[in-house]
Amino acid sequence: MRKRNTGSFWRMEAGTERLLLVPAEALSPKPLRPRTAFRLALGVLHAGMWATLVANRIVLKRTARRVRPTRRPKLSVIVPARNEEAHLPRLLASLWAQDYPDFEVVVYDDGSSDATPNLLAQDPDPRLVRLRGEGPPPGWVGKCHALYRATRHATGEAFLFLDADVELRHPGALRALAERFAALPAPAILTGFPYYGDSGGLLLVPLVVDSMLIGLPWALVPTVPVRNLAALNGQVWMIRAADYYAHEPHLRHRDEVLEDVEIGRTMKAEGVPPYLAALHRDLSVRMYASTAEAWRGFSKNAYLLFGGTPGRFAATWAFYNASFVVSPLVSPWAMASVVGLKLVADTSAGLSPLLALGAWPSYAAGSAVALASARAFRRGTVTWKGRNVHASHLRGDGLSR
Numbered sequence: 001m002r003k004r005n006t007g008s009f010w011r012m013e014a015g016t017e018r019l020l021l022v023p024a025e026a027l028s029p030k031p032l033r034p035r036t037a038f039r040l041a042l043g044v045l046h047a048g049m050w051a052t053l054v055a056n057r058i059v060l061k062r063t064a065r066r067v068r069p070t071r072r073p074k075l076s077v078i079v080p081a082r083n084e085e086a087h088l089p090r091l092l093a094s095l096w097a098q099d100y101p102d103f104e105v106v107v108y109d110d111g112s113s114d115a116t117p118n119l120l121a122q123d124p125d126p127r128l129v130r131l132r133g134e135g136p137p138p139g140w141v142g143k144c145h146a147l148y149r150a151t152r153h154a155t156g157e158a159f160l161f162l163d164a165d166v167e168l169r170h171p172g173a174l175r176a177l178a179e180r181f182a183a184l185p186a187p188a189i190l191t192g193f194p195y196y197g198d199s200g201g202l203l204l205v206p207l208v209v210d211s212m213l214i215g216l217p218w219a220l221v222p223t224v225p226v227r228n229l230a231a232l233n234g235q236v237w238m239i240r241a242a243d244y245y246a247h248e249p250h251l252r253h254r255d256e257v258l259e260d261v262e263i264g265r266t267m268k269a270e271g272v273p274p275y276l277a278a279l280h281r282d283l284s285v286r287m288y289a290s291t292a293e294a295w296r297g298f299s300k301n302a303y304l305l306f307g308g309t310p311g312r313f314a315a316t317w318a319f320y321n322a323s324f325v326v327s328p329l330v331s332p333w334a335m336a337s338v339v340g341l342k343l344v345a346d347t348s349a350g351l352s353p354l355l356a357l358g359a360w361p362s363y364a365a366g367s368a369v370a371l372a373s374a375r376a377f378r379r380g381t382v383t384w385k386g387r388n389v390h391a392s393h394l395r396g397d398g399l400s401r
Contacts, residue, residue, distance in 0.1 A: 063277035066179035075103040076156030080146035084164035085115040094168035108146040148250040173282035189274040191232040194283035201294025230268035234260030280350035302373035324363035
């Protein structure tokens with residue numbers, strides 16, 4: 001029995017009949033100290049990231065399934081190219097070595113000023129469809145316009161969109177992609193991550209994989225009716241031609257700098273969800289030649305990835321830093337968690353496990369490049385391949401090149 005007594009409680013002492021006067025605050029739950037609350041929040045956050053990563057590993061096993069169709073549909077491999085003389089020879093050589101029986105390669109030269117037009121003109125393969133433009137019209141981003149125009153000339157039953165710096169790693173790669181795509185429930189989009197180990201700038205480039213595997217629960221993409229719970233990697237994605245023409249994603253997102261995530265979200269909302277696959281055994285990409293070039297490339301994307309507006313950028317940047325940059329400095333278990341997350345994500349894409357030893361510098365560099373990107377967008381100084389990235393194009397968000 002307890003009796004109220006002016007802010008205190010009477011409590012019977014065990015084994016006796018004496019009543020003790022106990023202050024009320026002694027029986028009230030103690031509030032969490034700020035440091036304890038911070039650690040608890042970080043624990044929940046890191047547990048969520050680990051749960052997402054483990055679930056995505058299961059997704060990758062499911063999307064590794066292949067189905068050999070009774071008839072091989074004609075494929076159109078569609079490639080945008082602007083000043084790609086260093087990359088196109090590798091891509092085209094790897095395509096002509098494929099054992100897939102029926103495909104064409106549609107390359108749209110987007111006003112290149114290097115040797116790209118000559119390389120295309122000198123390639124004798126009859127499966128190559130050469131197109132050329134002199135830059136996008138008003139209201140279009142160059143890549144979206146190039147791909148949209150290329151699809152007007154494509155004749156395949158399915159489209160495989162590849163960046164010009166991608167390379168197929170073995171003669172059966174195109175067949176493997178088609179068989180993975182055939183195994184998905186229709187309608188669908190196949191996307192994923194290629195092998196990034198041949199690229200320079202490995203301090204930053206693997207963050208592409210990390211963002212896909214830690215930042216988005218892919219198991220929920222096809223089933224949960226939330227538009228923003230989707231994405232795709234613009235470096236590689238495959239869709240049936242009929243589904244593409246029914247929705248015209250490049251036309252609809254013609255002014256997006258980072259059209260890939262927006263296309264993934266729109267197509268998911270309209271019943272054509274993207275599925276993530278580990279494609280590093282079939283494809284590789286050389287995004288950048290050096291860390292300096294990677295810094296410039298990520299600078300045109302990172303502000304958009306972090307929200308694309310000052311308020312959303314500030315909130316996302318603070319969240320990112322608390323998760324990956326600040327917490328490892330104040331907590332050994334958080335440092336171990338960050339290293340472990342990067343280890344599992346990177347090795348899922350075939351990258352060296354040694355890269356995980358640089359987990360903290362990599363995430364810190366990601367924070368710094370995001371801040372530099374925000375400054376560049378605010379000043380209107382973002383350029384890529386000789387073209388300005390205008391402030392009117394700030395609705396996209398993604399991290400692919």
